[in-house]
Amino acid sequence: MVKICCIGAGYVGGPTMAVIALKCPSIEVVVVDISVTRITAWNSDKLTIYEPGLEDVVKKCRGVNLFFSTDTEKHISEADIVFVSVNTPTKTRGLGAGKAPDLTYWESAARMIADVAKSDKIMVEKSTVPVKTAEAIEMILTHNSKGINFQILSNPEFLSEGTAIQDLFYPDRVLIGGRETPGGQKAIETLKEVYSHWVPEDRIITTNLWSAELSKLVANAFLAQRISSVNAISALCEATGADVTEVAHVVGKNTRIGPKFLNASVGFGGSCFQKDILNLVYICECNGLPEVAHYWKQVVKINDYQKTRFVNRVVASMFNTVSGKKIAILGFAFKKDTGDTRETPAIDVCKGLLGDKAKISIYDPQVTEDQIQRDLTMNKFDWDHPIHLQPMSPSAVKQVTVTWDAYEATKGAHGICILTEWDEFKQLDYKKIYDNMQKPAFLFDGRNVVDPEKLREIGFIVYSIGKPLNAWLKHIPVVA
Ligand code: UDX
Ligand code: UDX
Ligand code: ADP
Numbered sequence: 001m002v003k004i005c006c007i008g009a010g011y012v013g014g015p016t017m018a019v020i021a022l023k024c025p026s027i028e029v030v031v032v033d034i035s036v037t038r039i040t041a042w043n044s045d046k047l048t049i050y051e052p053g054l055e056d057v058v059k060k061c062r063g064v065n066l067f068f069s070t071d072t073e074k075h076i077s078e079a080d081i082v083f084v085s086v087n088t089p090t091k092t093r094g095l096g097a098g099k100a101p102d103l104t105y106w107e108s109a110a111r112m113i114a115d116v117a118k119s120d121k122i123m124v125e126k127s128t129v130p131v132k133t134a135e136a137i138e139m140i141l142t143h144n145s146k147g148i149n150f151q152i153l154s155n156p157e158f159l160s161e162g163t164a165i166q167d168l169f170y171p172d173r174v175l176i177g178g179r180e181t182p183g184g185q186k187a188i189e190t191l192k193e194v195y196s197h198w199v200p201e202d203r204i205i206t207t208n209l210w211s212a213e214l215s216k217l218v219a220n221a222f223l224a225q226r227i228s229s230v231n232a233i234s235a236l237c238e239a240t241g242a243d244v245t246e247v248a249h250v251v252g253k254n255t256r257i258g259p260k261f262l263n264a265s266v267g268f269g270g271s272c273f274q275k276d277i278l279n280l281v282y283i284c285e286c287n288g289l290p291e292v293a294h295y296w297k298q299v300v301k302i303n304d305y306q307k308t309r310f311v312n313r314v315v316a317s318m319f320n321t322v323s324g325k326k327i328a329i330l331g332f333a334f335k336k337d338t339g340d341t342r343e344t345p346a347i348d349v350c351k352g353l354l355g356d357k358a359k360i361s362i363y364d365p366q367v368t369e370d371q372i373q374r375d376l377t378m379n380k381f382d383w384d385h386p387i388h389l390q391p392m393s394p395s396a397v398k399q400v401t402v403t404w405d406a407y408e409a410t411k412g413a414h415g416i417c418i419l420t421e422w423d424e425f426k427q428l429d430y431k432k433i434y435d436n437m438q439k440p441a442f443l444f445d446g447r448n449v450v451d452p453e454k455l456r457e458i459g460f461i462v463y464s465i466g467k468p469l470n471a472w473l474k475h476i477p478v479v480a
Contacts, residue, residue: 005031014048016126018061090278121151124155155174155176158175176212177211177213216276227268228268264465266446317476365422415441418444
């Protein structure tokens with residue numbers, strides 16, 4: 001029986017391994033993590049992450065051929081294939097601070113593998129890492145190998161949160177990069193066999209190591225670039241009276257462009273896009289390519305601009321002050337169908353509003369109060385974009401309340417900001433909400449989930465990203 005061990009039971013490692021276990025009953029899969037809390041949760045009825053369909057998959061395999069454990073050393077030493085899916089945060093200090101990824105967790109995982117291995121192993125990079133990480137890891141492994149043969153593969157994960165299980169069941173492609181040596185090719189074949197249990201052969205792409213590592217960064221950079229492109233156009237639409245949804249629809253009908261990922265929004269979030277672009281920027285700078293670095297950096301800058309523009313729009317519309325006013329925030333997660341808040345635009349929007357002394361009341365169906373308070377007090381890495389404000393002072397955090405009900409959050413509010421596109425926000429009784437708000441009642445839709453015309457009929461003053469403004473908003477200059 002082939003044994004797989006995955007280091008890191010996070011958003012990537014957990015769901016990916018659960019699906020491998022489901023699709024490959026002949027393989028034993030153990031997911032290990034240094035966090036006892038995380039492993040305990042994976043072994044309980046309340047998994048650490050909310051992901052549609054995940055619970056079903058875990059329940060079918062857990063205890064059969066899927067296990068979660070903190071005994072890292074034992075399971076690494078027994079495994080034939082070790083996936084490494086640990087976190088790679090952006091460095092906050094030292095060389096490359098604010099841009100370069102911090103590979104501490106990676107290095108310690110590699111050293112542990114070298115330390116405990118007693119038989120030949122294939123080590124698989126699963127978390128996104130900078131190009132040439134494999135080379136560094138290979139060096140750590142071979143210099144500490146005690147005669148054991150290690151093969152290193154890059155197998156980046158392309159799943160999106162909220163649709164992870166479907167993405168894993170029916171991937172567009174599986175990418176495996178490896179050395180162009182007989183040993184490297186054999187390792188590629190071994191991993192290919194695992195995926196062949198459910199992925200059609202023509203969807204499994206093999207490349208060299210560096211292409212695989214770079215492809216992941218580039219795929220995310222291209223996706224983020226589409227959002228920044230449409231968001232940049234949303235500002236122009238507001239200025240000219242065009243409707244960004246109509247423009248995006250027309251543009252997307254060109255088959256060379258395609259319709260997906262053209263939704264204008266308050267900005268992209270998530271653990272990958274910004275981090276991967278910063279990573280790409282850093283690699284370009286290190287390779288003497290400042291023009292290329294500048295080009296990609298602009299994608300992040302436009303994203304920051306969009307968040308700042310949104311906050312400024314809110315404050316300017318509400319007579320240039322939100323001081324002491326209750327503002328309801330509907331949605332805090334970085335997208336719908338996840339409880340994940342990493343890099344969510346809601347953090348920057350809330351900080352911006354709190355900076356203007358608003359009282360904010362937050363409702364998100366999947367994010368806990370603890371998480372929100374943590375997000376609003378944490379330090380951001382110090383990079384050259386102004387949206388990353390200073391950490392919240394404890395007194396500012398007192399201005400934040402978190403509720404489990406959209407009607408409660410909006411009661412008595414002067415304004416509402418929709419920051420995540422949860423389906424339930426389309427179904428709310430906006431007449432009831434309007435009746436319980438201060439007047440004039442403002443609604444700022446950062447995800448274009450409501451029909452602005454219908455809400456205007458109720459009496460709301462509505463701002464939707466990239467849509468024609470009503471008479472009041474048209475006359476308010478907004479400087480980003
Ligand atoms: C992304 C990539 O899609 C995935 O392939 C990769 O493996 C990890 O990073 P994820 O971050 O989970 O996945 O979610 P994604 O659906 O890509 O959304 C990222 C952000 O962009 C979200 O904040 C989302 O709301 C925003 N977005 C997405 C838009 O603002 N407009 C769009 O049209 C699409
Ligand atoms: C373009 C638009 O495609 C068309 O829809 C519009 O109506 C007019 O402008 P055109 O300029 O005739 O059409 O040719 P196009 O095929 O778009 O190529 C433009 C340039 O981009 C060419 O120099 C082409 O060689 C180059 N190109 C195109 C690339 O370098 N790489 C590509 O992948 C595609
Ligand atoms: P991702 O979104 O890429 O999956 P996460 O942060 O959700 O990232 O998950 C990474 C996991 O890796 C965390 O649960 C963390 O505790 C775990 N981890 C980091 N370093 C190690 C290590 N050396 N051994 C075991 N687990 C680790």
